[in-house]
Amino acid sequence: MANLPILPEERHRLIRQRLEAQGRVLAVDLARDLNISEDTIRRDLRELAALGHCQRVYGGALRLSPASGDLQTRQRQNPEGKALVARRAVGLVQPGQVLFLDAGSTNRAIAEALPDHADLTVITNAPDIALALAWRPGFTVIQVGGLLNPSVGGTLGARAVREVADYAADLCFVGVCAVSAEAGLRCFALEDAEFKRAVIAASRAVAVAVTAEKVGTAASFHVADLATIDHLIVGGDVPDAALAPLLDAGLAILQAAA
Amino acid sequence: MANLPILPEERHRLIRQRLEAQGRVLAVDLARDLNISEDTIRRDLRELAALGHCQRVYGGALRLSPASGDLQTRQRQNPEGKALVARRAVGLVQPGQVLFLDAGSTNRAIAEALPDHADLTVITNAPDIALALAWRPGFTVIQVGGLLNPSVGGTLGARAVREVADYAADLCFVGVCAVSAEAGLRCFALEDAEFKRAVIAASRAVAVAVTAEKVGTAASFHVADLATIDHLIVGGDVPDAALAPLLDAGLAILQAAA
DNA sequence: TTGAGGCTTGCACGTTTGTGCATGTTTGTC
DNA sequence: GACAAACATGCACAAACGTGCAAGCCTCAA
Numbered sequence: 001m002a003n004l005p006i007l008p009e010e011r012h013r014l015i016r017q018r019l020e021a022q023g024r025v026l027a028v029d030l031a032r033d034l035n036i037s038e039d040t041i042r043r044d045l046r047e048l049a050a051l052g053h054c055q056r057v058y059g060g061a062l063r064l065s066p067a068s069g070d071l072q073t074r075q076r077q078n079p080e081g082k083a084l085v086a087r088r089a090v091g092l093v094q095p096g097q098v099l100f101l102d103a104g105s106t107n108r109a110i111a112e113a114l115p116d117h118a119d120l121t122v123i124t125n126a127p128d129i130a131l132a133l134a135w136r137p138g139f140t141v142i143q144v145g146g147l148l149n150p151s152v153g154g155t156l157g158a159r160a161v162r163e164v165a166d167y168a169a170d171l172c173f174v175g176v177c178a179v180s181a182e183a184g185l186r187c188f189a190l191e192d193a194e195f196k197r198a199v200i201a202a203s204r205a206v207a208v209a210v211t212a213e214k215v216g217t218a219a220s221f222h223v224a225d226l227a228t229i230d231h232l233i234v235g236g237d238v239p240d241a242a243l244a245p246l247l248d249a250g251l252a253i254l255q256a257a258a
Numbered sequence: 259m260a261n262l263p264i265l266p267e268e269r270h271r272l273i274r275q276r277l278e279a280q281g282r283v284l285a286v287d288l289a290r291d292l293n294i295s296e297d298t299i300r301r302d303l304r305e306l307a308a309l310g311h312c313q314r315v316y317g318g319a320l321r322l323s324p325a326s327g328d329l330q331t332r333q334r335q336n337p338e339g340k341a342l343v344a345r346r347a348v349g350l351v352q353p354g355q356v357l358f359l360d361a362g363s364t365n366r367a368i369a370e371a372l373p374d375h376a377d378l379t380v381i382t383n384a385p386d387i388a389l390a391l392a393w394r395p396g397f398t399v400i401q402v403g404g405l406l407n408p409s410v411g412g413t414l415g416a417r418a419v420r421e422v423a424d425y426a427a428d429l430c431f432v433g434v435c436a437v438s439a440e441a442g443l444r445c446f447a448l449e450d451a452e453f454k455r456a457v458i459a460a461s462r463a464v465a466v467a468v469t470a471e472k473v474g475t476a477a478s479f480h481v482a483d484l485a486t487i488d489h490l491i492v493g494g495d496v497p498d499a500a501l502a503p504l505l506d507a508g509l510a511i512l513q514a515a516a
Numbered sequence: 517t518t519g520a521g522g523c524t525t526g527c528a529c530g531t532t533t534g535t536g537c538a539t540g541t542t543t544g545t546c
Numbered sequence: 547g548a549c550a551a552a553c554a555t556g557c558a559c560a561a562a563c564g565t566g567c568a569a570g571c572c573t574c575a576a
Contacts, residue, residue, distance in 0.1 A: 008534065009315035010282060027552080037536055042553070058543065058552065127385030127401060134408040143385060143413050145403025145421050150392040155401050163403050266524070285562075295526050300563070316533065316562065517576100524571080532563065542553065 006034060008044075015044060019054050019063045020132065023083075023112070026060040081211045081235050082109040088256040089173065089209045089233045090114055097121070097170040100199050101129050103154025104175030106209050108132070114139075123167050125154035125195065142167070149191065156191040161198040172203035178219040179210055181245035184226050186219035193221040200224055207231040216242040226251055264292060266302070273302060277312050277321050284318040310435075310446050322409065339469045339493050340367040346514040347431065347467045347491045348372055355379070355428040358457050359387050361412025362433030364467050366390070372397075381425050383412035383453065400425070407449065414449040419456040430461035434481055436472050437490070439503035443481040451479040458482055465489040470496045473504070484509055 006014075011034060018025050027045065031038040049056035055064050086109035093099065095118040101107045103126035111129045114120060117138040124130050125144040133139045146160030154160075174196050178186040185208060187193050200206050206228055212235040226232075226249050234243070236256045246253060264272075269292060276283050285303065289296040307314035313322055344367035351357065353376040359365050361384035369387045372378060375396040382388050383402040391397045404418030412418075432454050436444040443466060445451050458464050464486055470493040484490075484507050492501070494514045504511060 005284065005317070007282065007284070007315055007317045007320070009313075009320060013320075038552085039537080039554095040535060043534085046554095127389045130406050131385045131389075134406045134411075141406040141408075143401065143403050143406050145401050145413070145418075148388050148392045148399040148401050150399075153392075155403070160403075296562085297527080297564095298525060301525090304564095519576085520574090522571100522573085525569085527567090527569100529565085529567105530563105531565100532561105534561080535559090536557105538557085539555080540553105541555095542551105544549105544551080546547105546549085 006036075011036075012044060012048060015041075015048065015061075016053055017116075017136065019061065020112075020136070024060060024062045025054075028059075030060075081237070082106050083113070084256040085209050085211055085233055085235050086110040086113040088254050089207065091254075092171060092207055092231055092233075093118070093120070094170075095119055098123065098168070100124070100164075100167070100169040100172035100203055101126065102173060102175045102196060102199055103129070103152050106211060107173050107175045110173055110209060123164075123169060125156070125160055125164075128153060149189075152189065152192050154195075156189075156195045160195055164195070164198040164202050167202055169199075169203040171205045171207060172199050173207050173209060174199060174223070176208055176210060176214070176223055178214055178217040179208065179226075179232070179246070180216050180218055181226065181249045183218045183222070185223040185229070187221050187223055188219050190221055193223045196223045200228060205230045207233065209233040211235045212238045212242075215246075264294070269294070270302060270306060273299075273306065273319075274311055277319065281321045282318060283312075286318075288318075339495065340364050341371065342514040343467050343469055343491055343493050344368040344371040346512050347465065349512075350429060350465055350489055350491075351376070351378070352428075353377055356381065356426070358382070358422075358425070358427040358430035358461055359384070360431060360433045360454060360457055361387070361410050364469060365431050365433045368431055368467060381422075381427060383414070383418055383422075386411060407447075410447065410450050412453075414447075414453045418453055422453070422456045422460050425460055427457075427461040429463045429465060430457050431465050431467060432457060432481070434466055434468060434472070437466065437468055437484075437504070438473070439484065439507045441480070442483045443487070445479050445481055448479055451481045454481045458486060463488045465491065467491040469493045473501070 015025060015030060027038050027041045030041045045056055045061045048054050049061065054061040082105060085106060089110050090113045093114065098121040101111055101122055101124040108129055111132055116136055119138055121140040121142065122133055123142040123144065127143065130141050130143045134141045144155050144160050144163050146155035146163065147157045149156045176185045177188050187196065208229050215234055215238050229251065231254060232246065232251050233254045233256065243253065273283060273288060285296050285299045288299045303312065303314055303319045306312050307319065312319040340363060343364060347368050348371045351372065356379040359369055359380055359382040366387055369390055374394055377396055379398040379400065380391055381400045381402065385401065388399050388401045392399045402413050402418050402421050404413035404421065405415045407414045434443045435446050445454065466487050473492055473496050487509065489512060490504065490509050491512045491514065501511065
């Protein structure tokens, strides 16, 4: 299968795809997978870096972070943890499904972990998630319109809520700022909470993915009770003590590998 | 079976078919399969690329737009020229106005050139423009929802058109792929043209900003006549000969510094 | 019928581009 | 400080390329 000729330009696109999807590429891997010498790969990476498409590093290349304020800083916090949770979360996704992806850095990680060529339709209120998926093979992307909230990184408000009601998803991933057995799902802004409720109402199944630091904490605004959730995905580094009350509440929990 | 003559037009259609089906074509393969010299194939591919039907690459050609890389690529092309045009264009903007910014790399440059703290409301169908402005001081950003078109880099289609009709802008910047006195404003995709028309209809004034390479050229789909435009901003490097027919058409033209 | 003019095509030529290998250097790690 | 991996660079070769030119074909008018 290997020996069909691959055009240089195709190779560049493929490398950029992989960069976008995985955040990084290794020269050795690319050389092996594309059946081409490492020299050529290195030349490619140098070129792509010169064009501003990636950051060249020793051993391969990294995706450059998209510039967007607040969200960007959150994106930088604990990316490995988010990637682990994300990998566990995408296990819930079936080919051909319609998904809803709420704004947020963990959901961004989930978007990146979604498989190509799975004929997925992704509805999202987050422009960065929409952009990240738009060009990937096998994705149909629907952007929810409305007023863009800079600190949340997605559209919110009456218009966005109304638009969400027009859609119906098989599964939604709702980003939350805090989860606890006592207070349920919570977030930091009223409009954000309203929007998430609309998303939940428009979805057949509800999944929530959170990293360890959010478990057992609270925030100002109530989004939904735990009973609403079908799947809770948590980081592998959540202590059993923090998990116990959630298990007691009758929740099925998927825990990412530590 | 080979020796019946194939008309050039037939050949072009066949190449485009193959491009559509497989995403790419190799010059050698086409030459062998069509029993014709590689020279002729290369000429064909050059022609098709000039008409915007494919991207010519070393070794063959690729289908356009499977990657948003396209947008990113366009972003990298002639950024200085775009910045100059953009700086001239923002001179049209008054504090407190509601602007519409269409998707496109030149409009992205305009977004970046807009002044902070000017209490501007920007409506856009392009997630990247929305993200770029969202966190900046003095901006209210409204994202137009709908199906995200990866090659255009913005939402298009019936939903987007309907949403645009809900808004009213003081001024819109419409991105076009080609401008000429004979053919008016044109672009490469039908849905894109429809959307731009909706934007124009929802705006009190219409501005079009283009870099030099687009002046005097044509593209497949008609957007609007020149008479629709209130302001045309062009690069400083447009030759007078190319500008003359537009001036003859009675258009007021703002030319960026060379 | 004939010949001029336009168009397409294939060939020959020199040029450019992509690739792998060999070389010596830099970088990261133990 | 020692070692291997990753690297940049120069070189050679083949493939792909653009261009000019001439042959073949068609149309149209004389």
